[in-house]
Amino acid sequence: MNRTLRACNRFGMGATVGDPALADPRSWLLGQVRSDAAALDDASLPTASVVGAANRALIEAQRSRDEGAIRVAREEIRGIARAEGGAALRARVTSTAPFAERLVAFWSNHFCVSVPAKPPIAALAGLYERQVIRPHVFGRFEDMVLASARHPAMLVYLDNAVSIGPHSAAARGLARRGRERGLNENYARELLELHTLGVDGGYAQEDVEALARILTGWTVTGFGFADRLARGRDRRGSGANDNTVAFAYQDVLHEPGDKTLLGVKYGEAGEEEGRRAIADLCRHPSTARFLATKLVRHFVADEPPPEAVDRIVSRWTETDGDLAEVSRGLIDLDEAWMPEYRKFRAPQDWLTAMLRAVGARDVPEPIGRLLQQLRQPLWAPSSPKGYADTKSEWADPDSLLNRAELARSAAGRLSSAALARSSPGDRRTSRVDPERFLEIVDVSDSDPLVTLLADGSIAADERTALVFGGPAFQWR
Known part of the structure; x- marks a missing residue:
């Protein structure tokens, strides 16, 4: 087995004609495990305010039914999407830290958002990868989950932005006007099933409902709905002003009272309830097992060798989800270097x-x-x-x-x-x-x-x- 090719292809994004053989392929990979390895030169890419303005322009054009303005706004969003996609793929092709780029692709797919699902995602997806995935590839898993949970792309994609506590001030106000909007469980379910514990992680439907209630109020400004609900009310919480597409905690949407998730009671604490719940989910043993299995599947084989999974579980648990240490653990897996284990290229x-x-x-x-x-x-x-x-x-x-x-x-x-x-x-x-x-x-x-x-x-x-x-x- 050619160990240089294994390092470049299995851990990196592919080998290059004319490049010299690596004297020490493992050391080459370990040298890429550094906090700035996944940084992207984004000086020419749209800023968060530009992305927000583009989405806001589309929303306002659609409200006014101005077909010309709608076309202009959509073209602006397509331009943002092209620039972001080109930059992301260019990094995969040209990076001198291809192991970091492989991990960016892995985690971006794990915490995925989807452009076809909702119109605003086209402008937000690249920004999401730059703000949520790249800064945390070699950081703490908990920080990446929290960044994802608070990002407008995820909140819009999985509908938490429009989730209303059944007994919240907003729900009562809507009921008085004869309108009903209630709890949305989409993000809570995927946070449990896909992002942390895994489908066999030991949770039940009541845990999905409890987590959805905990996360009510985690919304975004700039898309109209949450802004209109909160306008004129005494808002408590954090967030940007209403003219920016950004995370905001809106207390009027939050379900009051205590909640119980996986047997743990979370007392009424507004936004802090969600932070505590996410921290506990990230430290749950099922999360370590689920993510270790998924990582070994990606770096070793479609049928992950149990012994390799166990070693990554141990590394994950010992380091409290330190992704730099987990990444080093993947490089250290003997199975990842054995010729009998192969991965088909997507x-x-x-x-x-x-x-x-x-x-x-x-x-x-x-x-x-x-x-x-x-x-x-x-x-x-x-x-x-x-x-x-x-x-x-x-x-x-x-x-x-x-x-x-x-x-x-x-x-x-x-x-x-x-x-x-x-x-x-x-x-x-x-x-x-x-x-x-x-x-x-x-x-x-x-x-x-x-x-x-x-x-x-x-x-x-x-x-x-x-x-x-x-x-x-x-x-x-």
Whole structure:
């Protein structure tokens, strides 16, 4: 087994033609476990106020039924989404800390929001990844959960922004006007089932209801509904002003009284109830087991070896969910380096690995369309579960044929890019020798791919397509 390739492909985002072998692959990975490794140069990206203004403009245009203003606002949001998506994918392709980028992708999928689900998410998804995921990849799990729980993207996506305590001041006011809006359990359920304890984590429906009541009042400003409810009332709590899309705690929405979650009583404490509940969920033994299993599934095998899971559970528990220590624990897993354990590349991984293979310094403009074609567009899973992380989801015949055709259509551009990177002073030929691509796939000398790449009677572009569309490159 080539340990450099295992480090680059299993833990990173893909190997690059021409890069030297790593003297110590584990040390190379460990050196990426630092607080700034996932930082993104976002100086050119939309600020939170720009994102908020764009969403606010769309809401106001829709209220006034101004079709021209609606078109302008939607185009502004599409521009924000393109800029954010391009920056996120560019980081995966060009980062010198690809282990950190893999973890960004993992946690972004774990705490996913989905652009198709709600119109505002298109402008918020990239900001969400920058504000919630990247700063906490090597921080405390509890801090990442709290950041997610308080972010407008998650609050809007899973409807907590419009959840009203049945006995809250807002509910009483609505009842007097003959209107009813009540408790929404969507976020509470996913926080338990998908973000912390897991579906087998030992909670019941009454715990979902209790957590939903605890989290009433956790809403956002700038989307109209919560603003209108609170306007003119004596608001207690935290949050930004009503002209900004941001987290806000609105006490008028909060369900009063004590609540009991997983046998623990939470006395009436407003916003603090939610903070306490999230802290307790993050420290629950089921959370350690659920997340350890998911991480080992991602870095080792679709069927996680129980011994490897146990070691990550221990690391998680000993460090109280310190994700830097947990990440080091993943690197230390012997199973992650064993050739018998393999992971099939999901479409985003496969396309990213192709671009990294040739040393691309940017992402092609149609990458969004290509990911759509491959069934894994950025920030667009069909459910809060996120995208699947197993071979069975991505290795059906139609998907494999799709990859082969895409590899064939891109072969010329890919081999030219590799040549331009590896031989900047040589412009006498327009294609890199396809045999160079053996540097990025871990195959034995007897593998048929070796013979095919050496066959000069096969066109260079066809041989390049054999690498990226062939079996070996589908695995990491």
